[in-house]
Amino acid sequence: MLCRLCDSERLTSVLDLGATPPCEKFLAPDELDLPEPTYPLHLRLCTDCLLLQIPALITPAETFTEYAYFSSYSDSWVRHAQTFVAQAIERLDLTAQSFVVEVASNDGYLLRHAVAAGIPCLGVEPSVNVGDAARAAGVPTETTFLDEDSAAKIRAAHRPADLVVANNVYAHVPDLRGFTRSLRELMADDGWLSIEVHHALNLLRLGQFDTIYHEHFQYYTVHSAQRALATAGLSVIDVELLDTHGGSLRLWARPTALGATPTGRVADVLRLERDADLHQADGYTQLRPRTEAVRHDLLRFLLDQRAAGKRVVGYGAPGKGNTLLNYCGIRTDLLEYTVDRNPYKHGRFTPGTRIPIHAPDRIELDRPDVVLVLPWNLETEITAQLRHIASWGAELVYPLPALHRADLTSHNEVNSATHSGKTGRGAR
Incomplete structure (x- = not known):
């Protein structure tokens, strides 16, 4: 691999996320029994020009x-x-x-x-x-x-x-x-x-x-x-x-x-x-230890919810969410389904992890105990949209930059500590 900016051979590993499918290749039901290609997702740094990059394994x-x-x-x-x-x-x-x-x-x-x-x-x-x-x-x-x-x-x-x-x-x-x-x-x-x-x-x-x-x-x-x-x-x-x-x-x-x-x-x-x-x-x-900490905290939280018999679903099906789900190895035993406002994704499944995607009104119908938000960068917008889930005692949880619960009791963005005792901020 050569640097795509300066052609240097001096590239060093920053973070290896394993191999995942393309993040926007949502699966139709008739694709679930077909092979699903995966590609390495390995971030490297050119030590000459300092461009962070991954190999170009798929084309635009x-x-x-x-x-x-x-x-x-x-x-x-x-x-x-x-x-x-x-x-x-x-x-x-x-x-x-x-x-x-x-x-x-x-x-x-x-x-x-x-x-x-x-x-x-x-x-x-x-x-x-x-x-x-x-x-x-x-x-x-x-x-x-x-x-x-x-x-x-x-x-x-x-x-x-x-x-x-x-x-x-x-x-x-x-x-x-x-x-x-x-x-x-x-x-x-x-x-x-x-x-x-x-x-x-x-x-x-x-x-x-x-x-x-x-x-x-x-x-x-x-x-x-x-x-x-x-x-x-x-x-x-x-x-x-x-x-x-x-x-x-x-x-x-x-x-x-x-x-x-x-x-x-x-x-x-x-x-x-x-x-x-x-x-x-x-x-x-610094990126690798911070990435590993996010995965460990999220998996510990989801396992605790399952042990307590709580029902956990997702909100959103963004590309970034598929990196998170695949890297953490999250499947339907820990996240029953997710919802998305985009009708294109309804009835499809997340790449790699095969989590079903429904319309947002499914949350109101099922009234789960926890809603995990995958597009965490839209925290202010999504918290306002989902504030009503507090009416049946549900929690709204954001996984990044550090795992935290949203405050659903007011219109102010206030984050409280999770079970792990850590606090974090959502989208800046």
């Missing part, structure tokens, strides 16, 4: 031609996108004469707000099914994978973009340098690029190992993102720390030729990373 086409994830099913994520569009309009002075392109635009969760503001835009989305949903919502969308060829065609057919948005896609591309050049091709020479991506600082510091799965090929600090963007003549001009996905970066980049001066926030975040020892290889050894 295998994951994204038809995709089970629809962004609009998260209310908080849609609000996040709406706020971003409003802020970008003000920051960049976007008007009806501007042009915005979003790469991996999903079901139009973000660009619908640009359409509503009268700003010309285009989504670039490889998944046919979610692209259809975007077009049905009135968002112009091209169904294609972004590469250098398709970027040149889009630029020629439309025009260079004043703003290119790449939310939660920069980790999903094995050809990192080629994809970065493609982003630059879409941009006007005085344009802007906005990238949102999970911050490896939180992955390491808080043990967020379930964000590691096969469609995430690399994991960024600002330090490593600067190096990646520089390969296409782009410079990080500003950075924001976001609460989304357990702690993300919003990177604002522009063509290096413009000579724009970075804001002080870039230096501030680089300093945070340096203080966490993430600008040297030794700092990455």
Whole structure:
């Protein structure tokens, strides 16, 4: 394995999660007796450029031609996108004469707000099914994978973009340098690029190992993102720390030729990373013991619930949840089923662990004793949605960053200790 950023052979193991199926390959009932391919899930660090990465064992086409994830099913994520569009309009002075392109635009969760503001835009989305949903919502969308060829065609057919948005896609591309050049091709020479991506600082510091799965090929600090963007003549001009996905970066980049001066926030975040020892290889050894502690605490909790005769079900069927379930070896004896708001997943089963997925109203029907939330990064949103389970004495439990119960007695987010005596925080 060579580093996909700098071609170095000097890669060292950070965390080996064993072998798991692709996290979004939910099984239909007639697939349960068929073989299910698994692939190693082994995180490594390039000791030369400090890019965290896993081997590219599956292709984006295998994951994204038809995709089970629809962004609009998260209310908080849609609000996040709406706020971003409003802020970008003000920051960049976007008007009806501007042009915005979003790469991996999903079901139009973000660009619908640009359409509503009268700003010309285009989504670039490889998944046919979610692209259809975007077009049905009135968002112009091209169904294609972004590469250098398709970027040149889009630029020629439309025009260079004043703003290119790449939310939660920069980790999903094995050809990192080629994809970065493609982003630059879409941009006007005085344009802007906005990238949102999970911050490896939180992955390491808080043990967020379930964000590691096969469609995430690399994991960024600002330090490593600067190096990646520089390969296409782009410079990080500003950075924001976001609460989304357990702690993300919003990177604002522009063509290096413009000579724009970075804001002080870039230096501030680089300093945070340096203080966490993430600008040297030794700092990455902290992830393994934190990951093992999460698994041990969660399994101990679930075994205690089973011994007490309590009924435990899940909430959500996100990709990260499948990393958690497979790494911990959780099956239906410990988690009877899970529910999800996405109808695409109803009647299917989680990959590897074969846990059935139902509609959310199943919880109200069965009234279980414990609900384990798999998309823990949406703690505030989901706690509000499930506060009513306290009416029959149920508990709402989040597994990460440390196992904790949600306080269902008030509208404030208060976490109480679990049986193990440990406390933790959910999504930042």
